[in-house]
Amino acid sequence: MKATRKEKLIKLMAEEFTAIELNLYLDTHPQDKRALELYNETVERLYALLEDYERHYGPISNFGLSPSSYPWQWIEEPWPWEINFCDREDNEQCGYMKKS
Amino acid sequence: MWIYEKKLEYPAKICTTNPKLAKVIITQYGGPDGELAASLRYLTQRYSMPTGRSKAVLNDIGTEELAHLEIVATLVYNLTKDASIREIKAAGMDGYYADHDKALYFVNGDGVPWTAAYIQSKGDPIADMNENLAAEQKARATYEYLIQLSDDPGVTETLRWLRQREIVHYQRFGETLEHLYDYYSKDHYYFMGSETC
Ligand SMILES: [Fe+2]
Numbered sequence: 183m184k185a186t187r188k189e190k191l192i193k194l195m196a197e198e199f200t201a202i203e204l205n206l207y208l209d210t211h212p213q214d215k216r217a218l219e220l221y222n223e224t225v226e227r228l229y230a231l232l233e234d235y236e237r238h239y240g241p242i243s244n245f246g247l248s249p250s251s252y253p254w255q256w257i258e259e260p261w262p263w264e265i266n267f268c269d270r271e272d273n274e275q276c277g278y279m280k281k282s
Numbered sequence: 283m284w285i286y287e288k289k290l291e292y293p294a295k296i297c298t299t300n301p302k303l304a305k306v307i308i309t310q311y312g313g314p315d316g317e318l319a320a321s322l323r324y325l326t327q328r329y330s331m332p333t334g335r336s337k338a339v340l341n342d343i344g345t346e347e348l349a350h351l352e353i354v355a356t357l358v359y360n361l362t363k364d365a366s367i368r369e370i371k372a373a374g375m376d377g378y379y380a381d382h383d384k385a386l387y388f389v390n391g392d393g394v395p396w397t398a399a400y401i402q403s404k405g406d407p408i409a410d411m412n413e414n415l416a417a418e419q420k421a422r423a424t425y426e427y428l429i430q431l432s433d434d435p436g437v438t439e440t441l442r443w444l445r446q447r448e449i450v451h452y453q454r455f456g457e458t459l460e461h462l463y464d465y466y467s468k469d470h471y472y473f474m475g476s477e478t479c
Pocket residue numbers: 320347418421447448451
């Protein structure tokens with residue numbers, strides 16, 4: 183997998199992780215306006231990253247959530263467990279959690 | 283309904299072949315405090331939760347645990363995929379190999395298969411939430427033991443991330459327990475433990 187694709191994927195993963203974390207927090211703090219604001223901002227950024235990634239590399243989700251070009255792209259490899267992040271730089275250990 | 287996302291929740295880094303490490307990590311796939319047990323426990327407890335909030339917490343954490351199950355599988359798969367028969371034998375994985383080759387199967391580090399007896403769904407939300415708090419602590423402890431056993435820095439990094447998630451889940455379940463105490467009126471449940479007393 184090319185470096186640019188992997189970089190975009192890692193960005194997308196980081197953004198969605200932010201959304202997951204805020205989602206769980208909001209489940210138990212539904213009246214935290216600041217967290218809700220952050221969640222909605224994250225959703226917007228995540229949508230933009232998803233749209234860009236899928237346009238270049240095909241759908242992240244199936245079952246009607248994203249379109250496919252011809253031929254049906256969902257079956258394209260690699261599948262997630264086949265993507266090697268071994269070349270991910272060590273200093274990204276924290277960078278993954280940070281906003282870039 | 284669930285939708286699959288064709289990506290991991292965390293970019294797991296596996297740079298070596300290490301069946302010996304895979305053999306112990308697999309307990310978080312199919313062991314007593316592993317991710318399968320976690321996910322199925324929370325998802326099945328959803329139905330008997332009394333409030334929108336408690337249903338949401340179990341639904342969402344149960345779903346995230348499936349993503350963790352996939353990360354653990356990714357570790358085991360990549361640590362073993364290029365292992366030779368000699369390495370498999372040296373790692374003590376020959377018994378596993380005889381039954382599964384290098385396929386993923388739900389066992390603990392000693393090959394004991396997963397069982398629903400690992401989990402409980404009691405129908406009593408207070409009892410269930412206490413079980414979940416314990417489950418998260420047991421999973422955290424398991425990740426700490428695995429970190430001690432790990433001789434691969436990349437894998438350790440992923441194990442540390444998974445451990446962190448257990449701490450966050452524990453926190454959210456703790457808040458949910460408090461919320462349930464409020465819902466039922468705290469003292470009654472805290473001291474009696476049963477609605478019929
Ligand atoms: Fe957890």
